Amino acid sequence: MTVDQLxxxxxxxxxxxxxxxxxxxxxxxxxxxxxxxxVTSRSPLGDPICVKTPELFLSIRQCDAxxxxxxx
Amino acid sequence: MKVCLVGNPxxxxxxxxxxxxxxNQKVGNYSGVTVDKFSGSFKSQGxxxxxxxxxxxxxxxPNSEDEVVVYNVLVNDVSQQPDVVVLVLNASQxxxxxxxxxxxxxxxxxxxxxxxxxxxxxxHDCLLYKKKIEHYFSVPVCLxxxxxxxxxxxxKQKLHESKQVTLPYxxxxxxLHHQLSDTFEREAxxxxxxxxxxxxxILLPKQKQKSISSxxxxxxxxxxxxxSMDIRERYKIINELLKQTIESKPNPKLTQTQNIxxxxxxxxxxxxxxxxxxxxxFQAIFSFSSYPMDFVEQLFxxxxxxxxxxxxxxxxxxxxxxxxxxxxxxxxxxxxxxxVLFGLLAIxxxxxxxxxxSFMLDRLMRKFGLSGRAVLPxxxxxxxxxxxxxxTRTISSWKERLISIMVIPLxxxxxxxxxxxxLIGMFIPEEKxxxxxxxxxxxxxxxxxxxxxxxxxxxxxxxxxxxxSDQQYFIMELPTYRFPQWRNVLLTMYQxxxxxxxxxxxxxxxxxxxxxxxxxFGPANEMSLVHQEFxxxxxxxxxxxxxxEKLYSQELLLHSFAGKIGKTIxxxxxxxxxxxxxxxxxxxxxxxxxxxVGTMATIYSVEYNEDNPTPLQERLKSxxxxxxxxxxxxxxxxxxxxxxxxxxxxxxxxxxxxxxETKSWKWPFIQLLYMTVLAYxxxxxxxxxxx
Numbered sequence: 001m002t003v004d005q006l007x008x009x010x011x012x013x014x015x016x017x018x019x020x021x022x023x024x025x026x027x028x029x030x031x032x033x034x035x036x037x038x039v040t041s042r043s044p045l046g047d048p049i050c051v052k053t054p055e056l057f058l059s060i061r062q063c064d065a066x067x068x069x070x071x072x
Numbered sequence: 073m074k075v076c077l078v079g080n081p082x083x084x085x086x087x088x089x090x091x092x093x094x095x096n097q098k099v100g101n102y103s104g105v106t107v108d109k110f111s112g113s114f115k116s117q118g119x120x121x122x123x124x125x126x127x128x129x130x131x132x133x134p135n136s137e138d139e140v141v142v143y144n145v146l147v148n149d150v151s152q153q154p155d156v157v158v159l160v161l162n163a164s165q166x167x168x169x170x171x172x173x174x175x176x177x178x179x180x181x182x183x184x185x186x187x188x189x190x191x192x193x194x195x196h197d198c199l200l201y202k203k204k205i206e207h208y209f210s211v212p213v214c215l216x217x218x219x220x221x222x223x224x225x226x227x228k229q230k231l232h233e234s235k236q237v238t239l240p241y242x243x244x245x246x247x248l249h250h251q252l253s254d255t256f257e258r259e260a261x262x263x264x265x266x267x268x269x270x271x272x273x274i275l276l277p278k279q280k281q282k283s284i285s286s287x288x289x290x291x292x293x294x295x296x297x298x299x300s301m302d303i304r305e306r307y308k309i310i311n312e313l314l315k316q317t318i319e320s321k322p323n324p325k326l327t328q329t330q331n332i333x334x335x336x337x338x339x340x341x342x343x344x345x346x347x348x349x350x351x352x353x354f355q356a357i358f359s360f361s362s363y364p365m366d367f368v369e370q371l372f373x374x375x376x377x378x379x380x381x382x383x384x385x386x387x388x389x390x391x392x393x394x395x396x397x398x399x400x401x402x403x404x405x406x407x408x409x410x411x412v413l414f415g416l417l418a419i420x421x422x423x424x425x426x427x428x429x430s431f432m433l434d435r436l437m438r439k440f441g442l443s444g445r446a447v448l449p450x451x452x453x454x455x456x457x458x459x460x461x462x463x464t465r466t467i468s469s470w471k472e473r474l475i476s477i478m479v480i481p482l483x484x485x486x487x488x489x490x491x492x493x494x495l496i497g498m499f500i501p502e503e504k505x506x507x508x509x510x511x512x513x514x515x516x517x518x519x520x521x522x523x524x525x526x527x528x529x530x531x532x533x534x535x536x537x538x539x540x541s542d543q544q545y546f547i548m549e550l551p552t553y554r555f556p557q558w559r560n561v562l563l564t565m566y567q568x569x570x571x572x573x574x575x576x577x578x579x580x581x582x583x584x585x586x587x588x589x590x591x592x593f594g595p596a597n598e599m600s601l602v603h604q605e606f607x608x609x610x611x612x613x614x615x616x617x618x619x620x621e622k623l624y625s626q627e628l629l630l631h632s633f634a635g636k637i638g639k640t641i642x643x644x645x646x647x648x649x650x651x652x653x654x655x656x657x658x659x660x661x662x663x664x665x666x667x668x669v670g671t672m673a674t675i676y677s678v679e680y681n682e683d684n685p686t687p688l689q690e691r692l693k694s695x696x697x698x699x700x701x702x703x704x705x706x707x708x709x710x711x712x713x714x715x716x717x718x719x720x721x722x723x724x725x726x727x728x729x730x731x732x733e734t735k736s737w738k739w740p741f742i743q744l745l746y747m748t749v750l751a752y753x754x755x756x757x758x759x760x761x762x763x
Contacts, residue, residue: 020294020296020297020300021545022545022547023300024296024299024300024303025547027300027303027304027307028131028171028303030167030168030307032304032307040330041333042339043342043431043432043434043435044337044338044339044340044343044432045432045433045435046435047434047435048431048434048444050333050337050431050550052326055323056168056326056549057329057333057550057551058547058549058550059431059434059444059547059549060546060547061434061545061546061547064545064546
């Protein structure tokens with residue numbers, strides 16, 4: 001299951017990133033494999049979504065979120 | 073001693089910088105790069121310490137123009153390397169903050185670590201962080217709170233204690249490390265690793281480029297993978313080190329932020345709230361800035377009165393009053409408005425709300441080839457395009473950045489406001505609609521919105537022309553909500569206003585003087601003929617009637633250089649409803665819009681050699697076409713003029729900045745061309761339709 005498939009309020013543990021560049025951008029922000037990630041809200045226009053990790057909030061587009069694999 | 077501040081975005085670096093340097097700071101340029109360099113100084117232990125605030129970045133690997141500066145200063149350009157680096161960490165994001173910190177420590181530059189925002193994390197954890205980091209990395213650490221100004225003296229002291237950190241370098245990718253060592257014929261350092269990773273993005277000196285290209289050709293080590301591995305390995309070490317300090321309870325600030333976001337980015341109310349905020353922003357500009365603007369105008373009336381009284385009549389007096397003082401006031405009168413808007417934007421940014429606006433509008437921006445990152449530059453464009461274009465440096469995609477730069481000048485900047493006020497007041501009555509909304513204000517808003525819509529439209533078109541860009545990401549941290557730091561806000565206001573005053577100011581000032589020269593002097597023989605004719609008339613009739621005075625000034629203007637130029641371009645602008653006098657004003661305002669009203673005042677009051685009590689609007693309305701007898705400033709002409717000013721590229725300073733930012737004359741030229749054509753076409757259409 002990927003992050004863009006999560007509903008608001010659902011959380012999951014990051015299994016892997018399917019794109020190297022996404023992995024790099026997330027890693028730079030301190031988000032790695034094994035971290036918990038939760039979808040907290042969505043922009044009024046539908047996209048991007050706001051996700052929460054133990055340390056911060058992140059805005060990410062759904063088309064980018066599909067490359068983050070998680071397990072519930 | 074030269075010290076640099078390095079840290080993540082939103083870690084309070086700027087607050088620390090402002091706290092340490094106070095007003096002893098200036099804005100300059102890094103050599104060869106177009107990013108502003110914020111440097112200041114303070115004294116410590118008898119020494120003057122030069123402090124430079126580097127742009128915030130998450131790692132040494134840059135994702136945008138301004139982040140490249142960090143790489144250049146710390147890794148690439150030895151001449152810019154500081155003596156000491158202060159690594160500013162965010163106490164509530166200590167692990168993430170350490171990624172960049174450990175990278176910098178491995179560059180073998182003396183470092184001091186400042187754990188900032190300790191007021192947000194409990195004391196026990198902070199002390200534990202300090203102990204562990206000090207012990208493991210052998211680097212001086214201090215706990216500070218820049219907002220509360222705590223721990224700063226300890227930081228200053230530690231600067232003198234800093235020493236090079238010998239962090240054992242364990243290359244994340246052994247294979248790559250071996251190749252680098254082989255190619256450079258010495259043990260490869262971390263700097264070499266970083267340089268390899270950036271070899272696709274940044275132009276390296278020829279020699280290095282050659283060696284690195286050979287590695288790339290033969291082995292094709294993915295630079296993205298190399299960067300990821302580096303960061304992951306670091307994080308493993310950091311996590312291991314701070315394992316015992318994992319807090320069981322969540323950061324209360326995060327919960328607070330989430331609750332606020334529930335309202336501010338609400339599905340139904342989120343956007344209306346943002347619209348209200350933006351409307352209030354513009355209301356504030358008009359209200360707050362009119363007082364300082366009046367003050368500046370009064371100041372200059374006062375100064376010209378003094379000049380008139382103390383300097384003998386003649387062309388020097390005229391030059392000082394109508395050339396120099398008029399030019400200066402033309403610059404200064406705009407500063408309050410620009411400062412206020414940037415102040416308000418700084419407040420929005422400081423609280424963290426601006427990031428939410430970017431978050432909410434991203435999808436809309438995407439349709440036009442932009443992204444959420446263009447929100448701040450575009451909002452800035454309503455104040456002044458110059459800092460707005462500079463603000464696009466945070467946009468990582470070159471195409472997105474270019475499109476933003478190309479359309480920002482279509483947004484109604486503060487220079488257009490006096491033109492709008494002058495012209496709208498001439499044909500829209502002061503009535504109110506719906507009880508409290510003024511018709512004039514509504515018309516003004518219509519022009520602002522038109523500028524925005526056109527900007528988006530052109531952006532969309534540019535996106536089609538430039539083609540689909542390579543995959544661009546919009547992954548942005550939403551900072552926790554906090555109170556804005558007033559010191560930061562005020563300093564930002566000062567910095568942005570200064571950019572305007574210097575960059576635009578010099579053009580406005582020079583143009584005002586040039587205009588004065590052109591309007592006062594003309595071909596000697598023609599001018600003397602006019603003088604002869606009217607002095608004779610004066611003598612025969614014992615004085616001139618007001619009508620004759622008016623004619624005298626008119627003739628002088630007609631035969632001046634300005635008049636000649638105006639007459640020459642008259643045929644081109646007649647289809648738009650303009651005459652030669654408007655032509656003169658258009659010409660001067662092509663360099664800077666700000667001079668339009670001043671030029672009009674000059675053109676029409678140059679005709680009166682006495683005190684002119686009639687406001688400019690009345691004067692303009694009474695202007696008649698000498699041939700047909702009809703008023704020049706018909707509704708059609710006024711609307712046409714308004715539209716021209718709304719969309720034409722009339723700012724040399726902006727073109728100069730666009731050149732600097734795009735590093736080529738091609739783009740400012742295209743910008744000038746398309747905007748002129750656009751303005752001409754729309755004004756033409758408006759005039760012909762309303763005629």
